[in-house]
Amino acid sequence: xxxxxxxxxxxxxxxxxxxxxxxxxxxxxxxxxxxxxxxxxxxxxxxxxxxxxxxxxxxxxxxxxxxxxxxxxxxxxxxxxxxxxxxxxxxxxxxxxxxxxxxxxxxxxxxxxxxxxxxxxxxxxx
Amino acid sequence: xxxxxxxxxxxxxxxxxxxxxxxxxxxxxxxxxxxxxxxxxxxxxxxxxxxxxxxxxxxxxxxxxxxxxxxxxxxxxxxxxxxxxxxxxxxxxxxxxxxxxxxxxxxxxxxxxxxxxxxxxxxxxxxxxxxxxxxxxxxxxxxxxxxxxxxxxxxxxxxxxxxxxxxxxxxxxxxxxxxxxxxxxxxxxxxxxxxxxxxxxxxxxxxxxxxxxxxxxxxxxxxxxxxxxxxxxxxxxx
Amino acid sequence: xxxxxxxxxxxxxxxxxxxxxxxxxxxxxxxxxxxxxxxxxxxxxxxxxxxxxxxxxxxxxxxxxxxxxxxxxxxxxxxxxxxxxxxxxxxxxxxxxxxxxxxxxxxxxxxxxxxxxxxxxxxxxxxxxxxxxxxxxxxxxxxxxxxxxxxxxxxxxxxxxxxxxxxxxxxxxxxxxxxxxxxxxxxxxxxxxxxxxxxxxxxxxxxxxxxxxxxxxxxxxxxxxxxxxxxxxxxxxxxxxxxxxxxxxxxxxxxxxxxxxxxxxxxxxxxxxxxxxxxxxxxxxxxxxxxxxxxxxxxxxxxxxxxxxxxxxxxxxxxxxxxxxxxxxxxxxxxxxxxxxxxxxxxxxxxxxxxxxxxxxxxxxxxxxxxxxxxxxxxxxxxxxxxxxxxxxxxxxxxxxxxxxxxxxxxxxxxxxxxxxxxxxxxxxxxxxxxxxxxxxxxxxxxxxxxxxxxxxxxxxxxxxxxxxxxxxxxxxxxxxxxxxxxxxxxxxxxxxxxxxxxxxxxxxxxxxxxxxxxxxxxxxxxxxxxxxxxxxxxxxxxxxxxxxxxxxxxxxxxxxxxxxxxxxxxxxxxxxxxxxxxxxxxxxxx
Numbered sequence: 001x002x003x004x005x006x007x008x009x010x011x012x013x014x015x016x017x018x019x020x021x022x023x024x025x026x027x028x029x030x031x032x033x034x035x036x037x038x039x040x041x042x043x044x045x046x047x048x049x050x051x052x053x054x055x056x057x058x059x060x061x062x063x064x065x066x067x068x069x070x071x072x073x074x075x076x077x078x079x080x081x082x083x084x085x086x087x088x089x090x091x092x093x094x095x096x097x098x099x100x101x102x103x104x105x106x107x108x109x110x111x112x113x114x115x116x117x118x119x120x121x122x123x124x125x126x
Numbered sequence: 127x128x129x130x131x132x133x134x135x136x137x138x139x140x141x142x143x144x145x146x147x148x149x150x151x152x153x154x155x156x157x158x159x160x161x162x163x164x165x166x167x168x169x170x171x172x173x174x175x176x177x178x179x180x181x182x183x184x185x186x187x188x189x190x191x192x193x194x195x196x197x198x199x200x201x202x203x204x205x206x207x208x209x210x211x212x213x214x215x216x217x218x219x220x221x222x223x224x225x226x227x228x229x230x231x232x233x234x235x236x237x238x239x240x241x242x243x244x245x246x247x248x249x250x251x252x253x254x255x256x257x258x259x260x261x262x263x264x265x266x267x268x269x270x271x272x273x274x275x276x277x278x279x280x281x282x283x284x285x286x287x288x289x290x291x292x293x294x295x296x297x298x299x300x301x302x303x304x305x306x307x308x309x310x311x312x313x314x315x316x317x318x319x320x321x322x323x324x325x326x327x328x329x330x331x332x333x334x335x336x337x338x339x340x341x342x343x344x345x346x347x348x349x350x351x352x353x354x355x356x357x358x359x360x361x362x363x364x
Numbered sequence: 365x366x367x368x369x370x371x372x373x374x375x376x377x378x379x380x381x382x383x384x385x386x387x388x389x390x391x392x393x394x395x396x397x398x399x400x401x402x403x404x405x406x407x408x409x410x411x412x413x414x415x416x417x418x419x420x421x422x423x424x425x426x427x428x429x430x431x432x433x434x435x436x437x438x439x440x441x442x443x444x445x446x447x448x449x450x451x452x453x454x455x456x457x458x459x460x461x462x463x464x465x466x467x468x469x470x471x472x473x474x475x476x477x478x479x480x481x482x483x484x485x486x487x488x489x490x491x492x493x494x495x496x497x498x499x500x501x502x503x504x505x506x507x508x509x510x511x512x513x514x515x516x517x518x519x520x521x522x523x524x525x526x527x528x529x530x531x532x533x534x535x536x537x538x539x540x541x542x543x544x545x546x547x548x549x550x551x552x553x554x555x556x557x558x559x560x561x562x563x564x565x566x567x568x569x570x571x572x573x574x575x576x577x578x579x580x581x582x583x584x585x586x587x588x589x590x591x592x593x594x595x596x597x598x599x600x601x602x603x604x605x606x607x608x609x610x611x612x613x614x615x616x617x618x619x620x621x622x623x624x625x626x627x628x629x630x631x632x633x634x635x636x637x638x639x640x641x642x643x644x645x646x647x648x649x650x651x652x653x654x655x656x657x658x659x660x661x662x663x664x665x666x667x668x669x670x671x672x673x674x675x676x677x678x679x680x681x682x683x684x685x686x687x688x689x690x691x692x693x694x695x696x697x698x699x700x701x702x703x704x705x706x707x708x709x710x711x712x713x714x715x716x717x718x719x720x721x722x723x724x725x726x727x728x729x730x731x732x733x734x735x736x737x738x739x740x741x742x743x744x745x746x747x748x749x750x751x752x753x754x755x756x757x758x759x760x761x762x763x764x765x766x767x768x769x770x771x772x773x774x775x776x777x778x779x780x781x782x783x784x785x786x787x788x789x790x791x792x793x794x795x796x797x798x799x800x801x802x803x804x805x806x807x808x809x810x811x812x813x814x815x816x817x818x819x820x821x822x823x824x825x826x827x828x829x830x831x832x833x834x835x836x837x838x839x840x841x842x843x844x845x846x847x848x849x850x851x852x853x854x855x856x857x858x859x860x861x862x863x864x865x866x867x868x869x870x871x872x873x874x875x876x877x878x879x880x881x882x883x884x885x886x887x888x889x890x891x892x893x894x895x896x897x898x899x900x901x902x903x904x905x906x907x908x909x910x911x912x913x914x915x916x917x918x919x920x921x922x923x924x925x926x927x928x929x930x931x932x933x934x935x936x937x938x939x940x941x942x943x944x945x946x947x948x949x950x951x952x953x954x955x
Contacts, residue, residue: 015323015330016363019356081331085290137870167824170876171868175403178581180617180698182509183407199701227552228873234404247517248468257421258465260477266470273470273503273510277406312468 011077022077025070032067061122068118072111079107127151127202127212129161131172132219135228142226146215151202155210158190158197158218162230173229181343184278188230189219194280196343221283223292236292237279243296243322244304249315265311272306272351274344275299281338281348287331294327298338298348301329305351308358320355320362329355366801367547367556367808372398372525373790374563377532377546377588379405381413381508381775382754383567384515384524386731389783391524395790398559399524400548402531402583402878405516409569409581410775413508414694415484415622416500417464417776418769419457423474424481424498425489430454431945433499435491437770440651441763442905442915443950444601444923446939449759452729453770453777455944460776461501469514471503472691482691483625484768486651486955496649498625500769505620505694511772530557531878532587534807535564535595535750542797543749546591547807551878554871556811558804562794563751563786566592566725566733567779570755571889573882575718575839576831579611579618588756590885592725593892593928594810597735597747600758600923600936602723602889603896606766606906607840609655611717613675615702618719619695619712621768624648626691628680630655631711632662633669638676643955650955653765653906656716660840663715670713677711684708716840721889722766722906723896724758725750726925726936731757731782740927740934749797751786753778760923763938764905813862814880820865823880830857830883834890838897844911847898854891861887892926899933900924917950 011018043050054060087100129149134142147165159179166172174197175185181199188197191206197218201210208214224232250259282288282297296304304323307313323329329352338348376387379401390397401408420430434454438445465471465479472480479501487497503510519526529551536544536558545560571586572578589599609630610619624630629648632638642658643650650658659676668674680688680695685708688696692707699705699712726734731751737743754775761774786794799807837850861883868876902916903909923936940947 010326015326015328016356016359018326019330020360020363085287088290090290135870136872166875167822170823170879171870173873173875175407177403177407177583178409178412180412181701182506182694183403183409183411183581185403185407201701231873233552238404242520245521247514247521248466250466254462254466256462258462258471258479261473262477263473263475266473269470273513274506276411276509277404307468310468310470312465 010080011073018077021073025074028066028070029074032063035063064122065119068115068122072115076107076111080104083107127209128215129165130215130217131165131230133172133229134226135171135173151210155201155203158200158202158205158216159186161202161216162197162218173231175231182276184276187221187278187280187283189222191217194221194284194341196278196280199343221279223283223289224279234279237282237297237299240282240292240296240300241277241303243328244300244307245315245319246303246307248307248310248313250312251314259312261311268309268311269306271346272302272309275302275306275346276344278343280341280343284337284341286335286337287333291327291331295331296328298332298352301332301355302346302348302351305355308355316358317362320359323355324359324363329359367558367804369558369560370398372396372559372561374398374565374786375400375545375559375561376565376567378408378567378569378754378756379403379526379528380408380567380569380754381410381511381515381772382779383565384512384519385776385779386565386567386753386783387524388515388518388522389780390787391519391522393787395787397524398527398561399519400527400530400532400546400559402529402551402587404528405519405526406512408512409584410508410512410772412579412581412618413511413772414505414618414620415625416482416502416507416769417461417511417772418484418487418500418767419461419773420454420499421458421461421479421481421501423478423501428489428497428499430457432489432491432497433457434942434945435948436486436488437761437767438948439492439951439953440486440765440767441761442765442953443763443917443921444760444904444938445763446760447942447947448939449729450761451942451945452781453761453773456777456781457773460773460780464511464514464776467514467518469503469510471501471510482622483649485621485624485646485649485655486767487649496646500622500625502622504690505622505692508772511776531881532568532591533811533881535591536799536804536807537595538797538799538803541596541747543747544797544799544803547804547811549811549877551875552873554874556808560796562749562790562796564749565731565782565786566750566752566756567754568756570721571886572718572721574831574834574886574890574893576835577611577616578718579608579616580718585882586721586885586889587882588752589724589892590888592733593888596929597725597733597750598740598925598927599892600723600726600925601760601764601896602721602892602926603900603924604722604764604906605718605838605893606652606720606722607656607716608719609652609659609716610678610712610714611719612698612703613670613713613715616717617698617702618717619678619698619714620692621652623678623680623692623695626687627683628678630659630714631677631679632667633673633676634667636667638662638667646955651765651767653908654955656840657908659716675713675715678714679711680707681709681711720766720771721755722758722760722762722764724756725752726923727752727757727759729759729778729781730785731778732785736925736927736934736936739930740925740932744936748795751782753782758923764907810884811881814866814877815869817865820863821860823864823866823876823883826857826861826864827879827883827886830854830886830890833857834893838894840908842897842907842909844898844909847894851891851894851898854887854894858887858891888928892928895931896924896926896933921950
């Protein structure tokens with residue numbers, strides 16, 4: 001019996017939750033971008049002050065925070081899927097688990113940095 | 127016409143080769159299995175599975191000019207334009223993604239293992255009546271499009287998710303049978319069945335690309351069945 | 365030479381409906397049971413059965429009675445079906461069918477939620493007096509598929525040990541002729557193994573591939589009959605071959621009798637519903653031998669259709685698209701694929717096609733194989749250790765002509781009965797007969813013969829010649845001189861097959877070796893058929909002779925018994941003693 005990957009690193013530890021996370025985060029990302037697009041169309045003569053007031057308003061701060069978290073979660077679930085499809089014993093033999101773990105750690109680290117950076121940008125004031 | 131067939135005999139060959147045959151079909155629109163039988167008369171060493179020769183036993187699933195199908199109900203004219211006329215070669219390979227035993231014969235153990243994992247048998251803890259368990263025509267209609275599966279493996283071996291994780295992703299065929307019992311009004315093991323499908327791999331590796339639907343020789347729709355199971359899991363989970 | 369031995373309480377050879385029902389029974393009771401099948405079990409020929417399983421479950425008609433079913437079956441058999449066995453099958457049937465529902469078989473349903481039953485040929489109410497009955501329980505037109513998959517699923521559940529893609533090559537007997545098990549070859553690796561068991565159950569199915577045109581799967585090569593005959597055991601009523609009225613012309617693919625049950629009918633090239641002339645009451649639902657002969661008469665009289673006038677049509681379009689697609693979806697698919705005809709719009713070209721072997725290894729209702737004390741005559745004796753169920757067996761419930769829907773019932777009832785009997789026998793302690801090394805060597809000799817062959821004719825060409833000989837000399841209508849010629853052709857073929865060549869001697873999944881071993885079996889069945897057909901000098905059921913056109917109850921109201929050692933044809937009495945009902949006396953058979 002071949003066992004090519006294990007599932008311990010999945011986000012929800014459960015298929016349904018991973019699946020839900022990906023759908024919900026996709027909806028958040030979609031709604032955010034449609035809203036943003038609508039705003040940009042409605043404000044043809046946008047200047048920096050208006051933009052800063054808009055993006056710095058508390059509702060937009062909350063929305064952007066949700067966006068950042070959603071992008072991170074979506075990316076994690078998606079790339080977790082990609083790594084467990086392609087970085088397996090089929091391609092890497094015995095070292096597959098090691099390779100996959102390293103790649104997943106790099107992804108996780110990047111996402112963590114991205115989330116922290118995003119939160120600082122959104123809530124950092126200035 | 128030209129026929130190109132994947133040949134590999136582990137007793138004698140170090141690696142597989144494609145072997146060309148020239149077959150006289152007398153211009154008839156034969157089934158691919160008929161062509162294979164003609165080749166086997168010339169070269170008895172060619173190995174392939176076959177039984178009913180009418181598309182109900184599921185023995186002769188193979189990859190025909192790039193698409194999985196049953197040799198016995200795939201006519202030359204339906205393979206690709208020019209094949210029947212001999213302008214284009216008929217190319218036969220084993221089902222992709224499973225280990226090759228010999229020539230067009232693959233080792234289906236992984237496929238059958240996944241089928242067994244869905245516990246493909248009716249489970250009902252209530253005592254059986256003296257006659258049949260009653261079921262309305264509407265309840266029975268829910269099994270149409272599910273029970274007809276012939277386990278030919280055309281679908282699962284056309285599914286990339288099954289290629290990459292044949293040990294963990296159940297694959298379209300097994301999931302279709304999983305749903306066949308979830309949908310049966312006579313079965314009451316719904317909770318146990320769903321609980322076993324909830325991990326990130328067994329069902330959720332289906333990304334809905336519908337290769338299974340496009341190759342199924344019986345016209346079944348595993349993707350839809352998987353969607354139904356997902357809805358049941360969702361209802362159960364939240 | 366010593367080979368690996370694997371020991372079981374019981375082994376079942378053949379993974380079709382009968383074999384899997386038997387193995388299920390024994391696995392459920394915890395005995396160590398192996399199922400040996402040359403194809404993955406759901407690829408067995410039971411999967412092709414379409415119309416249904418005939419049984420008086422009183423769904424379509426609440427007053428239905430298994431005795432009426434018994435009457436139909438006795439009459440259908442042209443009175444050489446054993447009445448004790450038919451009584452057993454028809455009375456136990458409902459229990460066996462309800463079990464199938466409880467196992468999960470997806471039967472079609474009535475508005476009341478009960479199993480849907482459709483009319484089939486040869487069915488009547490009230491002992492032939494009450495008109496057409498509807499007694500065939502159906503899962504659309506895929507009943508065999510649904511049945512076979514359900515039984516496989518139950519075997520999975522109950523932990524039967526399945527040896528899938530293992531080919532049983534020969535019976536192993538001890539010096540006294542007691543059966544000790546079989547020699548089988550793992551097709552994938554080529555390993556040859558002795559399966560030793562207290563009970564060996566043959567469920568190897570039919571042998572329609574002895575004919576050039578047949579509805580049977582390519583795997584139906586009579587392996588069980590072949591093994592039995594080589595072991596010197598007799599076969600019974602082997603001349604009785606059913607030609608199904610509706611095989612798709614040219615392709616041989618079966619079109620279920622259920623089509624006529626649902627209201628379809630046959631027409632000749634002039635569009636005439638000719639069955640009204642041959643069977644004024646039952647018309648298209650007369651029994652299969654009657655319909656097949658009527659079709660052949662139409663064709664021989666020049667009323668066949670097509671450029672060669674060699675087929676008639678099955679008309680279904682008047683039933684409407686909705687009925688066809690809900691009740692006969694598989695038929696619509698097959699007709700489009702193999703006849704390039706959409707039954708919703710046009711009639712399907714059909715011709716009588718070899719379908720079912722009524723004869724086989726004689727057994728009692730428990731599946732115990734029987735031989736006669738002196739080869740082709742004398743007292744019945746049991747063959748210790750050997751059982752047969754399903755098409756390979758001749759219980760006999762089908763006699764000279766099987767009714768549609770009775771084969772699936774035969775499978776489950778007698779598969780179950782043999783399982784129950786063996787369970788009981790094992791509990792009480794069954795003997796394991798021990799073969800000597802010489803006995804095993806003897807059984808291996810045929811496999812070795814092929815492996816040592818160095819030159820000679822090819823398997824494919826000999827098989828073709830055998831099939832056309834059977835087709836031309838032993839078809840729907842038979843004639844003494846033509847059959848005599850056929851018998852000598854087969855004798856000559858036997859010598860050539862003995863010298864034929866297996867070129868490919870590799871081990872891994874060598875299908876050429878399997879086909880060579882199958883050819884030996886085809887030859888055994890063909891020769892037995894030929895000699896028995898020539899020997900039965902009358903017309904009865906499926907056996908119709910120009911030179912003896914009438915039924916001869918004085919001389920031939922009996923089973924034929926073919927002894928392979930002397931190639932003699934003997935007679936064995938038919939059972940006319942049912943336990944709970946009065947005997948059905950032979951009458952003229954009209955529909």
